[in-house]
Amino acid sequence: MTMVDARRRSRRRKEWKNLLSGLVYLAPALIVFGVFLFYPAVKTGWLSAFTTNVRGLPKAFVGFGNYIDNLTSEGFLSSLRVTLLFALMVVPVTMIVALCLAVLANEKLRGIGFFRTVYAIPLAVSSAAAAVVWRLIFHPSQGILNSLLGVFGVEPVGWLTDPNVALISVSLTTIWMHLGFNFIVLLGGLQSLPTELYESAAIDGAGRMRQLTSITLPLLSPVLFFVGIVLVIDSFQSFGQIDILTQGGPAGATNLIVYEIYQNAFVRNRVGYASAQTIVLFVIILVLTAVQYRFSERKVHYQ
Amino acid sequence: MAALLTTFPVLYAISSSLMTQRDFNAGAVLPSWPLEFGNYAAAFGKFPLLHYLLNTLIMSGIVTVALLITSSLAAFAFTFIPFRGRSVLFGIVLATLMIPWEATIIVNFQTVRDLGWLNTFAGLTVPSFAMAFGIFLLRQSFRTLPVELYEAIQIDGASRFRFFVSVVLPLSRPMLATLGVYSFITTWNKYLWPLLVTSTDKVRTVQIALKGMQGEATTAWPLVMAATVMVMAATVLVLVIGQRQLKAGLAAGAVKG
Numbered sequence: 001m002t003m004v005d006a007r008r009r010s011r012r013r014k015e016w017k018n019l020l021s022g023l024v025y026l027a028p029a030l031i032v033f034g035v036f037l038f039y040p041a042v043k044t045g046w047l048s049a050f051t052t053n054v055r056g057l058p059k060a061f062v063g064f065g066n067y068i069d070n071l072t073s074e075g076f077l078s079s080l081r082v083t084l085l086f087a088l089m090v091v092p093v094t095m096i097v098a099l100c101l102a103v104l105a106n107e108k109l110r111g112i113g114f115f116r117t118v119y120a121i122p123l124a125v126s127s128a129a130a131a132v133v134w135r136l137i138f139h140p141s142q143g144i145l146n147s148l149l150g151v152f153g154v155e156p157v158g159w160l161t162d163p164n165v166a167l168i169s170v171s172l173t174t175i176w177m178h179l180g181f182n183f184i185v186l187l188g189g190l191q192s193l194p195t196e197l198y199e200s201a202a203i204d205g206a207g208r209m210r211q212l213t214s215i216t217l218p219l220l221s222p223v224l225f226f227v228g229i230v231l232v233i234d235s236f237q238s239f240g241q242i243d244i245l246t247q248g249g250p251a252g253a254t255n256l257i258v259y260e261i262y263q264n265a266f267v268r269n270r271v272g273y274a275s276a277q278t279i280v281l282f283v284i285i286l287v288l289t290a291v292q293y294r295f296s297e298r299k300v301h302y303q
Numbered sequence: 304m305a306a307l308l309t310t311f312p313v314l315y316a317i318s319s320s321l322m323t324q325r326d327f328n329a330g331a332v333l334p335s336w337p338l339e340f341g342n343y344a345a346a347f348g349k350f351p352l353l354h355y356l357l358n359t360l361i362m363s364g365i366v367t368v369a370l371l372i373t374s375s376l377a378a379f380a381f382t383f384i385p386f387r388g389r390s391v392l393f394g395i396v397l398a399t400l401m402i403p404w405e406a407t408i409i410v411n412f413q414t415v416r417d418l419g420w421l422n423t424f425a426g427l428t429v430p431s432f433a434m435a436f437g438i439f440l441l442r443q444s445f446r447t448l449p450v451e452l453y454e455a456i457q458i459d460g461a462s463r464f465r466f467f468v469s470v471v472l473p474l475s476r477p478m479l480a481t482l483g484v485y486s487f488i489t490t491w492n493k494y495l496w497p498l499l500v501t502s503t504d505k506v507r508t509v510q511i512a513l514k515g516m517q518g519e520a521t522t523a524w525p526l527v528m529a530a531t532v533m534v535m536a537a538t539v540l541v542l543v544i545g546q547r548q549l550k551a552g553l554a555a556g557a558v559k560g
Contacts, residue, residue: 018386021463025380026392028373032433033399040410041402047409056413101305117543118306121313124542126492128510129535132517133316136524144315144332179309184550237405240494244514258405258495265409266499275409282406289401 041282048275056271066276076277078252079260082167086256087235089171090178094231095224097175098182103212105183106190116187123180127240134173135160135245160246163253170254173241178234182227189223190216222295229292233285257281313535320528327525342529349523350516352530355509356537362497362508363490365428370486371479374437379467381438382445383453399435412499426500427508431490437482444478445471477548484545488538509534 048066050058070076101119105112122130137143138159146156159169193216201211217224239258242248248255248263261281265274307314319327320342322334346352380386381393411430420426448471456466472479494510501507513534516527542549 015387018384019388022380022384022386022389022392025376025384029377029396029433029438030392032373032430033396033435035414036411036430036432037399037402037407040407040414043410044406056409097308101309104305115306117546119309120542120546121310121539123549124488124492124538125313125535126494126510126538128492128494128513129531130312132513132527132531133312135517136319136528137312137315139524142327142524147332176309176312188550233403237403240510243494243498244517261405261409262495266412271409278406278409282403285403285405286401 044275044278044282047272048279050272052269052271052273054269056265056269058272062272066273067280069273070276070280075252075255076260076280079255079257082253082255083236083257086167086171086174086238086254087232089168090174090235091228091231093171094175094178094182095228098179098186098227099224101179101183102186102190103216105187119183120180122176122178123184125177125180127177127238128244130177131173131241131244134169134176134241138169138245161250163250166246166250166253170241170245173245174235174238177241178231182231185227186220186223189220193219225295226292229288229295233288236281236285236288313539316528316532316535319525320532322525324523324525339525342525343533346526346529346533349526350512350530351504352509352512352533354504355507355512356533358506359491359508359510359537361424362427362493362506363487365424366431366490367483367486369428369432370434370437371483373433374441374482375467375472375475375479377433377438378441378445379471381442382448383466383471384463396435396438408495408499415500421500422503422505424506427497427506430496434486437486440482441475441478444475448474477551480545481548481551484541484548488541488549491538491541 047056047058049061049063051060051062051066053059105116105119137145140146140156140158140161143159145159149155149157157165160166197215197219198211201215206214236256237258238256239262242254242256242259243262246254248259257277258281261274261277264270264277315332318333321338321340322342323339326335326339377396381389407430415421415426415430418426420429452470453466456470461469492510493508497508498511498514501511509530513527513531516530517524
């Protein structure tokens with residue numbers, strides 16, 4: 001009896017000790033998450049129900065007022081539209097180009113390692129540096145794009161100043177920025193495909209193109225899906241290139257959501273209003289992330 | 304050909320950074336001979352570029368070290384310490400992946416402002432001291448270690464912390480390097496957060512400085528390009544050196560989400 005008691009007590013003591021040391025090891029990470037992730041996420045939701053003063057503190061309770069204002073004002077709706085359009089341009093082009101690069105780099109040739117590194121380079125270039133370089137590329141008189149067009153006698157294009165072109169220019173920059181990451185992930189996907197399938201397909205006389213469309217693409221579809229969702233999320237989060245290239249202009253043509261939030265929260269001091277926009281963006285990203293998880297979980301089951 | 308497509312902006316930046324102002328004004332694509340290396344010296348002279356680079360290096364270094372510490376401690380607890388509520392806490396860490404950084408940025412700015420941390424390295428770095436991706440990555444790597452290792456060292460009478468420091472960490476060096484490279488590059492390249500919390504040159508990072516440079520010096524593009532090349536060189540170098548590590552990490556991230 002006492003033996004059992006003692007054993008049980010020692011086990012319980014051990015459990016407590018484990019709990020305590022587990023918490024000690026976790027504390028640094030959990031404190032940071034609490035203070036800089038959970039608390040602000042909840043507080044942003046709280047702030048979105050208020051008008052705020054210049055210091056961003058609640059002034060008057062307005063309930064869903066900020067949301068109603070946002071969803072009925074042209075400014076926010078147009079920035080949602082612009083962001084959607086932006087994603088529609090960036091996502092498919094990036095995926096196609098990155099896939100082409102990955103297929104090229106998957107060939108077993110001498111010196112392919114060099115090309116693999118070269119294709120990955122955009123991964124390391126910051127949005128600020130990339131945007132500055134592209135700003136020069138788009139420069140109206142000295143930029144390489146207009147210089148090239150000039151050779152063919154085409155009038156210079158206002159890449160960043162023409163409202164009809166600016167979003168395309170910003171998309172081009174963004175596509176380039178995303179190439180490195182997508183290339184690496186897709187190459188990883190390609191390299192994990194079973195080679196036997198290709199061998200037997202080659203014996204059956206299937207050409208390169210046929211192999212690509214009927215073996216590679218179907219097998220790669222989970223990776224393509226992952227890459228696609230990440231790209232959509234990234235498109236919705238773009239900021240640096242906008243701030244450097246166009247500042248949301250001309251005439252709001254490149255005013256993506258995060259830039260709109262930044263303007264309201266930190267330039268116009270409309271913190272409550274911006275918080276409501278943040279929550280809308282949060283919900284959009286949450287849905288996208290959830291879709292991605294659901295899908296990748298299923299993928300794991302299939303394997 | 305495809306290599307040209309992906310590197311052309313970088314090559315163009317290098318090429319322009321070696322032009323004289325006159326080449327540039329003429330809309331040249333390639334610099335004329337002799338190359339104008341003076342732009343690099345001039346960029347350091349005209350802007351406090353070295354100061355900005357140093358700030359960015361310090362910021363990235365602090366975040367990387369802190370992130371490795373918090374992530375490895377947490378991953379260790381999730382792998383080697385069986386305690387009640389572990390799966391709940393792991394769920395909480397999982398949930399952080401659902402919160403995009405935009406959802407936190409307004410209030411985090413207020414927090415850092417109220418702490419008096421604007422224009423300090425604390426303000427720049429502390430909010431990035433933990434990352435769920437880091438915890439997952441290291442947990443995956445820790446889980447490959449055999450449990451018998453821990454049992455063996457317990458028999459020797461060594462403490463759990465001792466086991467963590469002298470067995471787990473050294474054996475997980477490749478994954479720690481992966482996380483380190485990833486964290487260094489992403490932190491070095493940060494834009495919005497440093498833009499918000501730095502309003503003076505004191506701790507301003509080089510990314511934000513790049514924006515300012517083209518404002519003041521629209522006519523001195525070759526100088527700006529020289530500065531840009533320097534900024535890119537740092538992370539591209541880290542990428543080339545830590546390439547294998549980074550790829551391993553990204554692949555793991557892609558599989559795990």
